[in-house]
Amino acid sequence: MPAKSKAQQKAAGAALSAKRGETPKSHLKGASKQMVESMSEKQLEEFASTKRNGKPEHVSK
Numbered sequence: 001m002p003a004k005s006k007a008q009q010k011a012a013g014a015a016l017s018a019k020r021g022e023t024p025k026s027h028l029k030g031a032s033k034q035m036v037e038s039m040s041e042k043q044l045e046e047f048a049s050t051k052r053n054g055k056p057e058h059v060s061k
Helices: 004-019 029-040 043-047
Strands: none
Touching: 004 029, 004 043, 029 043
């Protein structure tokens, strides 16, 4: 499942970094904090590897 916005892709990248132990979990905020707990490493990789071309910065609900 690809990320739907640039913000979602960035949050997934931050969560993936924390899940791998590259950055401390205490540095996470907002969506990335929730993502690290609720998603697997494979799911985070899929979100973080999404291309940014043509993606909006944020998606309205």
